[in-house]
Amino acid sequence: MAENEGAVPAPVTRRIRVLLVDDHQVVRRGLRTFLEIQDDIEVVGEASDGAEGVARAEELKPDVVLMDVKMPGMDGVDALRKLHELANPARVLIVTSFTEQRTVVPALRAGAAGYVYKDVDPEALAGAIRSVHAGHVLLQPEVAGALLSQEEANHSQGRGGSLTEREREVLGLIADGRSNREIARALVLSEKTVKTHVSNILMKLDLADRTQAALWAVRHGVAG
Numbered sequence: 001m002a003e004n005e006g007a008v009p010a011p012v013t014r015r016i017r018v019l020l021v022d023d024h025q026v027v028r029r030g031l032r033t034f035l036e037i038q039d040d041i042e043v044v045g046e047a048s049d050g051a052e053g054v055a056r057a058e059e060l061k062p063d064v065v066l067m068d069v070k071m072p073g074m075d076g077v078d079a080l081r082k083l084h085e086l087a088n089p090a091r092v093l094i095v096t097s098f099t100e101q102r103t104v105v106p107a108l109r110a111g112a113a114g115y116v117y118k119d120v121d122p123e124a125l126a127g128a129i130r131s132v133h134a135g136h137v138l139l140q141p142e143v144a145g146a147l148l149s150q151e152e153a154n155h156s157q158g159r160g161g162s163l164t165e166r167e168r169e170v171l172g173l174i175a176d177g178r179s180n181r182e183i184a185r186a187l188v189l190s191e192k193t194v195k196t197h198v199s200n201i202l203m204k205l206d207l208a209d210r211t212q213a214a215l216w217a218v219r220h221g222v223a224g
Contacts, residue, residue: 015042016133019062019090021053021079023071027118031066031095034122041129050074054082062090064133067112069096069103080110091132095125108211114138136177137214162204168222170197174210175217 018041020028025048032043045060047053050067051074057065065083069076080092091113096103104115113132116125131138163171166187173183180194187194198210207213216222 015040016064016129017042017044017060017062018129019043019045019047019053019056019060019065021047021050021056021065021071021076022068022095023048024068027068031125035126035129038126041126050076050079050082053079054086054088057083057088057090058086061088064129065090065092066095066129067092069094069098069107077106077110080107080112084111091135093128093132093138095120108215109208111209111211113211131177135179137174137211138177163201167197167201167204170194171201171213171217172222174198174201175214175222177214 018035020031020043022028022031028046028048032046035041035043044062045056047056049071053065053067054074067076067079074082076094076096083090083092092111094107094112094115095118096115097118098104108115114128114137116128116138120128128138169187170183173186178186180191180198183189184191184194189197198213201207201213202209205213205216207216
């Protein structure tokens with residue numbers, strides 16, 4: 001009998017498929033060079049503007065799109081909106097050098113799963129890709145504070161009082177980047193119950209998605 005006969009093969013873990021969308025070729029090349037040495041990440045394509053990025057995302061069906069905000073033609077925000085209209089399941093991580101509120105807020109409201117700067121440590125970027133791929137919302141503190149203007153914060157401040165204690169617990173865990181499964185495990189609830197709590201939170205706070213809920217929690221001191 002051969003020495004390895006009957007051995008159970010090691011499970012093959014599917015790599016995270018990533019699309020790079022940036023108008024600067026040198027940036028795309030640098031990202032590709034680093035990401036291609038990661039065992040669990042595969043760069044499946046590139047695009048130089050938002051329109052091409054949307055087309056490539058529809059063609060390649062990546063898991064994660066690394067997207068710049070400011071690009072000629074269709075910018076990153078419009079590309080995010082288009083991907084949402086097309087119900088493309090890719091998670092979009094904004095990677096940009098722009099930090100102004102007028103740039104950050106529209107991107108997050110358009111559905112970005114995270115926002116990091118181009119000077120991010122390479123290993124931290126790989127971690128960010130893994131995080132958003134796992135369904136988490138990636139919020140740097142300075143970015144989180146930019147999502148809600150003071151006027152919006154004042155307008156929504158009173159809504160938090162309508163949340164139940166359990167909903168506030170769920171909201172705090174959303175702000176910590178936990179998935180529904182992780183929240184269910186932490187609070188000893190079913191995933192279905194957690195989904196109901198999340199829906200109620202979004203309705204009561206008049207928010208569109210988990211990203212806005214997480215940012216609301218950070219802004220109003222609900223996050224842990």
